[in-house]
Amino acid sequence: MVEDYMVIDGTRLEYRWVGEAEAEGPVLVFLHEGLGCVALWRGFPEVLCQALGLRGIVYSRAGYGRSDACALPRPPTYLHAEALEVLPRVLDRAGVQEAVLIGHSDGGSIALIHASADAAGRVKAIVTLAAHVFNEELSIQGIREAREAFETGDLRDRLEKYHGANVDCAFYGWNDTWLSAGFRDWNLEAFLPDIEVPALILQGAEDQYGTPFQVAAIVAGIGFSASSALIPDCGHAPHLEQPEVTVALIREFLQPLI
Known part of the structure; x- marks a missing residue:
């Protein structure tokens, strides 16, 4: 396990x-969630890499995390910029030829x-865990509850252990954008x-931020190369809440491809 930094367009990003x-x-x-970072993946990347x-x-x-801060507020297109501008440079900088x-x-x-625009064919497959392709009332409700927990509960303290000085940037950069008109x-x-x-679309059956309509829309939009699973007794983080099931599903999906 090696930790380091890379500089992308003048911004220092931590990586491992x-x-x-x-x-x-x-x-x-591994591409983290809206409140995630390297450390918040916990041991899942190591376990999955070992399994495969x-x-x-x-x-x-x-x-x-320990990356540089970013300007706020984020625009509604911030995920597009990450996918189409930042991620290709990260993969180039890391020397990743097949992903x-x-x-x-x-x-x-x-x-x-990113996969939709991968003209070079570097991406060989994708796995999504609780991905969104549209905003839902359930998402908005969950994000409002997160804001309450951050501002009046202990969520800020818990996140600060992982994001340090970036804690407010990480939270409001995500929360303000998703709640914006x-x-x-x-x-x-x-x-x-x-x-x-090939795409594997996974989601917890009790995801508090998205309904199964997200999975259905993604599979229908991609077509024959997509498969999916709703994981029972699981919320928004299948890799942490049901790690053995999640690893088994990903391994079954990827083994014929690698």
């Missing part, structure tokens, strides 16, 4: 390689956008028909 350096095959690229015999890279986007994108929540949405009509479904690589 996981798995065996000599492993052959595509690199698993692959190498992986985990990084924190600007404004998260499998593993995206959680916002990271899953980034994976979908301009984000009400946010929708990524137009990107889905351009995704041609």
